[in-house]
Amino acid sequence: MIGNPTPVCSCCGTPVPDEERIDVRFGLPDAALDVPEDARHEVGVAALLRVDGAGSFIRCLLPVRLTGGTELVLGTWMRISDDDLDHAHRIWDDPAYRGLTLRGAMANAIMPWGAGLLDAPATLVVRDPDEIPYVDGSDDELLRSVLTTTWDRDDVLSRFTHPLPVPVRTPLDEHWSVERSRGFTARVVDGTHRFLTPGRTVHCDVFTDRIRRGPEEFLTALLNGAPTVPPERQITEDTGNGIRHAFWTVATPNGRTQHELYGFTVDRDGNAAGVVCMWDKPDDLAWALHVWRSVRGVG
Template sequence: MKRVSRRTANLFKGNSEGIETRPLPRLGSRAVTFDTSVRCGCCGTPLPDTDQLDVRFGLPDVAFTAPETTRHQVNAGLLRVEGHGCFARCLLPVQLSGELKLILGTWMRISEADLERARVLWDEPGYSNLTLTGTLANAIKPWGEDLLNADLTAVVRDPDQIPYVATTHDDLLSRVLHTVWDRDQVLRCFGHPLPVRVQTPLDERWSIERTAGMAARVVDGTSQFVGPGRTVYADLFTTARPRTPTEWLASLTEGAPSAEEAHQITEEYAGGLRRAFWRAATVDGRKQHELYGFVIRDDQALAIACMYDDPDDLAWAQHVWRSVVSAD
């Protein structure tokens, strides 16, 4: 991740009189991995959207806090956790908007008898007819705890894959299975790098695009997107007294480093104002490129910093700045 010089870090403070920093929500989830062969655009090759995204949960939720010595892997798809029961891997398909399918590799809690039956059949021809009943063992966001322990039946659709969740009596899990969900609403919950872009909320009003291949996190109240050769920082501010957009901008950029006239853009935006400027800087003896952007509307302002190694990524940085949306 790029380091920010002391002068750069102070840029967003400006004249802080009457300005408060809004804390941003935490992003991300634990113990999930993404299985995709699509190359990351941050590495130099453009990364197009794919029509399927595979996400795998490494363990059932209860296993994360259980001592490692109590976790017994029966095989690649079956697990026994002392004091917590038996578990099997299963696939939960979720249809997202934009014709994108999310396949969640999750866990279900099963009986000891079903564990033994599955173990015997796992690598045998009879596996094709395996049916398992149990309950969901991961609190998958954005549905969270409301989805945990939902009853389900999983069946084998393909002998080369683990069982798929097929039916349930749980209303929420049924909706997860049969509803088309807003792509950004679901994918924003996964902080790991994704092979698709995600419009990521910063609060109930503001959002910004996270580029494909970038991880998301919140550090000391600052939202960050991080990828090879690229980093984005975003901070949200509110003002305690009325200001015009021009006054807002002057306060936020007071003491900012100068930029050539050709390296600045100021535009009207939804009754407010947005401005960006870019420059090259040397940080810790290493040259990097920086774009600073501001989007001002009513009593709020979003400030972003895009750090990038390749000067040709200026278009990317400008796109991120212009991707900021402030809902009415």
């Protein structure tokens, strides 16, 4: 995956990359994930692979248009015949590579389209002799749609759990979403969304007020048992549809200094989202406040 850092974000000081192209790479075809390493054989170059018992594969680029003028380029794999693999190997460093055209089947399930793309027939062509081939067309309706439709940027990117070079708005449930900062991995553990990168961690949870108190009363209940902090270490803001509150403190787990922000956003319908930001560098408070303020209602 490739990201190109550019200017610094005015709200939190994080480098903001060029969002016009995002590259994401699948390391192996799905069929090669569970086979022993000695069953995978590169054929001349890393883009050509023969897998014992699974067949022959070529790495290729699948371009996907996203909203906001972003192009997602997926480095994925296509299953091809053994003869086509040998042919591609013979001409890989030859001028004839410019004219390479191959037919095969997609070899990775790619979210948000999932298994629907696996084994979809596709045509590969070389667009640039300095790049691996591109998926150029398909008789499969879904893959053809992937190639020709402009897809919602956050809906697609939020499905990738590994670090991305741009921030991505990520749904927490049907009521709330939050911005996942660039460079963070994502996973859900026991209902808690966890975003991690070296030196920074975010945990997000959602809550429902079964007795339907007002936002201020529900916030008070959520803050029950919270530590007392001085006024300069807390903020309360009106959101227009409720209230949000955050406070920050310093902890010393295992003798290590850790900065922590606890924030809640409560709406008038009895729904709330909570974020916990933990970081190592004192100057990252602006980033934590940005994450807390990025929580918003869906719809």
